[in-house]
Amino acid sequence: MDSFLEEEEDEEAAVGRKRSPAAPAGSTLQPPLHLPFLPVLLHQPASSHENKVNFKKSKEACLSYIQDAMLQKQWKRAAEFLTFYVESLEKDYSREPISPSEMIWRIGTEILCHHSHSSMKEFNCFVEQMKTLGVKRYLKVCLEHVFHLLCNGQIDEAYQNLSLAESWRFGEQTALQDKEMKLIQAYRGLLDYYSWSKQKNVLLERGLDGFADLSVEQEMHSCFRKAAVNLKEIIKIPGVWDLFVKCYVDLLEFYGDHNEARQVLNEYAYNSKFPANPNAHVYLYQFLKRQGESKKSVISALKILHDIVPSHELMIDFNTMLQKSKKRKKRRLGLEVIFAALDYAGWKENVKAWSCLARQVKQIVISEKHLDWIKQEWNSRKDWWPAFHFSRYLAKRNWQENKNLSYEKALVAGILLGKDGKYFKYVSHQGCKAQVKRFRILKKFVNRRNPVYLRISGLSDSSVQP
């Protein structure tokens, strides 16, 4: 195909032959170059980009080294690169989403928290510098500092810092950081609560001994006032304030202001401006229980909790409460609650939950009323519960690990899946073999009630009388 190339090759070869053919390397008389063939298809290239190495790029690279080091917990290395990164402070990058000064604050804090050679003194020194560095996040830096102090048990220093931060004024910045200020005040309130509760304990101890110290009592009351004012403020703002709410309610209850406490908890739980928060309902439920309130209000608190977190641990209490109820509707809800709880893996091996379910299911089967409740609940679960709860493997394991659990589960499985279900079959067989009385009774019960299974699973709707 490349016939036209030959002439050139020949020509070159001829020239080569004229000269000494095997010229040694490096000599001036070199053989001419022999050119290879070109491919059939020729290649088409594309463009490239190039970048300058400059200050900013170098600092960006530095930052990514720091991040890598931090992810791998190489604090020394991170500190090393940070030494070079701090230079970016001298350059104004106001357009960046996170300014270098904020970066340095966050990274530096993290390094100082984890580095083996850092000390509290060093940390304080760093934070003081960071405070002067950015007015825009002055209070954030203060707050972070306080947390660090608290984590290191320096409560007095933390309190001092909070008070100082509270008195900070910086033109319009003070107004702009209003939210942070509220937090600062709230945390000061929390520390006031802390000393109140300490003094309360001192007084209670001494009270037992018959001593009553007026000054301690007064101080305690002043702590109460300071704490109450600040805590009350923060929980007005929509948000998740579990800690603050708990402390505030504790204060109110101690001084007997139950109405206020109820109002606070109701607001916290039911105000739609607040984000959905299961704990709000838990606190309300606990308060109502403490106050010995009516079943109705307690149940309504738990009903909402059930809606938000069906797997909550209080669902056992809720179910027990509902089962006892005389109203059909509530018992129906109870069944729903316990079924829903057992949908979650966390409850899989909880004997209490299974016994709740077993008890209620057994009751229904014996009374032969409301079998449709079970049928309805079972309908949506029959595809996956057998594998999730009632496999042969689980039967074996439950039997080995917890006989009580396997008893309760076998009862439920027997009713839901009939006497031929894997779980029931295995457990009842094992139980009979071990000659345990209740398992024999269980076997009898299930065998006798087998038609119920057929009804629940919808296999013989017409043949069995309601």
Add this chain to the structure above:
Amino acid sequence: MLTHALSACQRDFNERCAQCSEVNWGLTDGGRYYCRSCHNVTERTREVVNTDFMTNSRVQTISKGSRKQEKTDGGCEWYVCEGFQLILKKQAEALEALGVCSQMKDEVLYSFWRCYLQKSKQAYCNRPAGETVKALSVRESSTDVDSEPERPSLLHLLSLSESEGDLLTDCSFASSMSKVSESTSIYSGSVDGSLYLMKNQKEKLRMTMPTTLSFCYMALLWLREPITLSELLRFVVEGHIPYLNVFQHFPEKMKLCGLDLKIFCVESWPVYEEVYNKMLELAVFLDLPRFPDITDSCFLHPDMLCIKYLMEANLPDELHNWTCRVVKKIGIGEVDFLTLVPGNKSTRKVKYDILAAAVIVVVLKLLFLLDDHYEWLLSDLAEERNKNNKEGGLYFEFKKWYEVVKHSLDVEQKKLDEERAKYLWRCEKPLFYSVKNKSRVLKRRQMVVNLQNQFGKLSGSVRRAEKPNPSSFQLRWSEENTDGSCFHGHSLKGILQEKCGLLTAMNPDYWLCTVKLCNEKLCGHLAHYREEDFPQSYHFVLRLFSFLLRIQPSYIHDEVCMIEHKLFNKKLYKKLKYNTVLRK
């Protein structure tokens, strides 16, 4: 600038002549004052003699008290070109310390700089540039020229008119400029900093920081010093040649602020292309004649540079034979091709370092094809032969070479990347745009130092070690090492064959990096490089040289394409024609 000094000297000595009572002084060659009316030579000598070209005349005159009084902040009047002069001096001194001959600083660079000042009308001319100056009446002045030191060479090139009036400007120039400085001092510390950036400087070349390096490179090229541009720039980055923060060496009284920062502060490393192109522009601007010939005994000749790069790339010495043949075949070793002729638009200007690297790449392609297949095949063959052949030299195994070099390259690249990330850009001497934010800047600086100390302690490693000694080689391979990591002595026999009595490559095929070259003047590139479009072996080789030269792989690729097209010009032309015939 020299002119200022002269007018200053005139003002310095204004006593009446002892013989004729005239005040009309000139300067003798010996630096003594003589009376132009009666030719009476006094005993008084001028104290400021600008014999050392790098001596900053203005700064010197300040110390003599002749310069305009100090400003309130303790600074003095100074001009932007003086700043650059100082920088050039520092850079030339550094180059001298690196072993460049002293001619470079004392003669070549000096002449270039003077010529530049004259051509750009900043000194050595009748009317220095600047709007304000034009308005002034140009009075005949009568002080003699400063004594010119003997310059045996090159001066003739510079067409420096040394007649009296030529070097003189109006006496009131300095005072008029001080008016300028008063009105503009808010914006710059130097007298003409603000004018410098404002002026429409299209017709003349404005000095920038990268241009200082263009000056240096031009001087080095003129002297045919064994240093390439890529090396020069690497020495700059490594800190052997002052560039970044060089203003910290300015005298105390030269205050930088405002627009001066824009001129003298750099936050980027010099870019090869920029420095190179500026050098070409400068050579044209200065009307320089053809540069001294680059012959095959010069370091910059591709045959010489190839030796260096082959060594550094740990490739067999035997390859040099092949690079020489390629160089010869396409005539890129010719003096006319290699020698720089400023302003000659018909020839492509040569980047010696990139050219040599590209020659090696082309040779590797010729022998090994670098198509991610053939080179491994050859490597397996060589391995086989090495197993059987216990005596004699080893055959070159591409695979082993790749492994060894890749490892070193990765290690060095990682080191380099980290060094770049760890680079400290700021110096002790803080700069501020205006006095207003001085305290803020100083505070920031203090904080940075504090934080550096605090985290430096936590970093465990001691402050950065001394900068490494300057070296031409970045990768080193020694045959004394017994670990077999040096391939210089390896033989290519395995991949060559005897054909018609001469050794040719076994490889009969070739692939071109590009079919058609782009127009460099329109597109800026001869070719375009995208890593994923090319074989990995090829990219690896480009990456290796890209690391050695500290330039983008695409620059080497461009040059490879250029060489290939010269090499295959005839074949390619025929083939393309053949293809079009087929299509018809």
